Amino acid sequence: MTSSSPSGQGADYAATASEAYRAALRVIESVEPRVAEATRKELADQRGSLKLIASENYASPAVLLTMGTWFSDKYAEGTVGHRFYAACQNVDTVEALAAEHARELFGAPYAYAQPHSGIDANLVAYWAILATRVEAPGLAELGAKHVNDLSEGDWEKLRAKLGNQRLLGMSLDTGGHLTHGFRPNISGKMFHQRQYGTDPATGFIDYDAVAAAAREFKPLVLVAGYSAYPRRVNFAKMREIADEVGATLMVDMAHFAGLVAGKVFTGDEDPVPHAHITTTTTHKSLRGPRGGLVLATEEYAPAVDKGCPMVLGGPLSHVMAAKAVALAEARRPEFRAYAQAVADNAQALADGFIKRDGSLVTGGTDNHLVLLDVTSFGLTGRQAESALLDSGIVTNRNAVPADPNGAWYTSGIRFGSPALTTRGFGADDFDRVAELVVEVLSNTQPAAGPNGPSKAKYTLADGTAERVRAAAAELLDANPLYPGLTL
Ligand SMILES: *Cc1c(COP(=O)(O)O)cnc(C)c1O
Numbered sequence: 001m002t003s004s005s006p007s008g009q010g011a012d013y014a015a016t017a018s019e020a021y022r023a024a025l026r027v028i029e030s031v032e033p034r035v036a037e038a039t040r041k042e043l044a045d046q047r048g049s050l051k052l053i054a055s056e057n058y059a060s061p062a063v064l065l066t067m068g069t070w071f072s073d074k075y076a077e078g079t080v081g082h083r084f085y086a087a088c089q090n091v092d093t094v095e096a097l098a099a100e101h102a103r104e105l106f107g108a109p110y111a112y113a114q115p116h117s118g119i120d121a122n123l124v125a126y127w128a129i130l131a132t133r134v135e136a137p138g139l140a141e142l143g144a145k146h147v148n149d150l151s152e153g154d155w156e157k158l159r160a161k162l163g164n165q166r167l168l169g170m171s172l173d174t175g176g177h178l179t180h181g182f183r184p185n186i187s188g189k190m191f192h193q194r195q196y197g198t199d200p201a202t203g204f205i206d207y208d209a210v211a212a213a214a215r216e217f218k219p220l221v222l223v224a225g226y227s228a229y230p231r232r233v234n235f236a237k238m239r240e241i242a243d244e245v246g247a248t249l250m251v252d253m254a255h256f257a258g259l260v261a262g263k264v265f266t267g268d269e270d271p272v273p274h275a276h277i278t279t280t281t282t283h284k285s286l287r288g289p290r291g292g293l294v295l296a297t298e299e300y301a302p303a304v305d306k307g308c309p310m311v312l313g314g315p316l317s318h319v320m321a322a323k324a325v326a327l328a329e330a331r332r333p334e335f336r337a338y339a340q341a342v343a344d345n346a347q348a349l350a351d352g353f354i355k356r357d358g359s360l361v362t363g364g365t366d367n368h369l370v371l372l373d374v375t376s377f378g379l380t381g382r383q384a385e386s387a388l389l390d391s392g393i394v395t396n397r398n399a400v401p402a403d404p405n406g407a408w409y410t411s412g413i414r415f416g417s418p419a420l421t422t423r424g425f426g427a428d429d430f431d432r433v434a435e436l437v438v439e440v441l442s443n444t445q446p447a448a449g450p451n452g453p454s455k456a457k458y459t460l461a462d463g464t465a466e467r468v469r470a471a472a473a474e475l476l477d478a479n480p481l482y483p484g485l486t487l
Pocket residue numbers: 055116117118119120122176177179225226227252253254255281291292
């Protein structure tokens with residue numbers, strides 16, 4: 001295995017994992033063979049495609065195996081040592097380990113490992129902010145200790161106040177996330193939202209414009225973080241802006257937590273020392289199980305700790321156990337090498353596009369993702385995404401700033417380096433990936449629609465998909481997924 005492989009272990013590890021999976025599949029097969037079959041096929045499919053989805057990765061066998069245990073069945077509402085159910089001593093152990101590894105890895109005073117996903121982590125954070133900054137002072141003003149002590153009338157007033165707060169977050173078309181106050185998500189129904197964008201000339205965040213928007217709007221919450229912004233963020237500046245207007249700074253590092261964990265983002269680019277609350281997923285660049293995590297300062301910790309029952313039901317104890325394993329992996333030196341390779345590879349991919357005349361949002365990248373504007377190929381994001389998929393390249397279409405094709409068809413394709421870097425791809429391989437992508441897009445034409453070119457239909461020149469698939473297979477074979485794992 002390469003130094004960036006998830007396990008950091010050798011052949012023994014792969015052989016043992018193979019035995020475990022063979023046995024598990026036999027057990028599953030005895031009950032529902034079609035599930036066993038789909039599970040086998042999923043591994044084969046993952047092994048056989050060039051996965052460039054920026055939000056995906058491949059967790060280690062140790063992380064995956066940890067999820068398939070008897071911790072799944074436990075109810076463990078409450079917190080470590082304070083459960084509403086008996087017999088949670090072993091859940092206490094794994095949750096405490098996950099939190100400890102998270103605190104140590106990120107240098108955070110407090111970590112909460114219960115959120116089931118990134119969206120849940122954000123909800124926990126929002127309600128922790130509202131509880132700390134609106135509910136607690138509201139109760140104090142009324143001389144009450146607990147919400148249950150309030151009269152109907154006072155409770156209604158407090159509820160109205162909780163539902164009438166302001167949030168400033170990054171716009172969707174410049175890379176923000178739906179959970180940052182957008183109407184289709186509950187965050188947009190909870191908060192009055194205003195958004196900041198990027199400088200139209202450069203595509204970079206314009207901190208003066210963020211500060212001006214904050215001064216005018218006076219948000220309770222300033223959200224930084226993104227899903228599709230190919231650059232680093234200066235969180236020290238974001239904190240200055242938050243402090244100036246009395247906002248709580250929440251950073252959603254769902255996408256780039258691996259680069260923080262691996263110390264690629266340090267100083268002003270490390271959100272944890274600057275934010276009041278930092279949220280993340282654990283399954284993207286962090287390469288853990290599907291789940292969420294909240295890091296907080298002492299000030300917000302007591303409210304975050306009440307995520308269950310505020311927002312969450314019983315925690316997924318088997319996933320918390322897997323988070324502990326993944327975070328232990330992320331504390332190893334190999335993970336730093338992995339994170340640096342993720343950033344270097346994204347750079348190689350961006351350079352590969354630039355030298356082949358590709359047009360990139362912001363002109364490049366300095367994180368793990370690249371946003372290619374495909375209008376220069378005469379295509380929409382939707383057409384490009386489909387033509388790439390036909391050729392064995394898995395990506396997703398994504399809006400570009402002020403996208404003329406809207407959020408459905410889009411004008412961009414988002415590429416990420418975390419998954420293929422886990423397979424061991426290096427800079428030369430990513431340059432070859434750029435070459436293959438350009439080959440597909442150069443050989444794709446929009447089909448004619450009733451009123452000009454179609455935004456969805458396309459034709460791919462004969463032989464292109466086959467040629468690119470064969471070239472991709474060479475790269476994939478040279479960098480096997482889960483090397484040594486045989487079913
Ligand atoms: C992926 C993502 C989320 C949501 O994570 P889920 O686990 O899918 O709920 C939240 N915020 C950002 C910035 C993300 O990129």
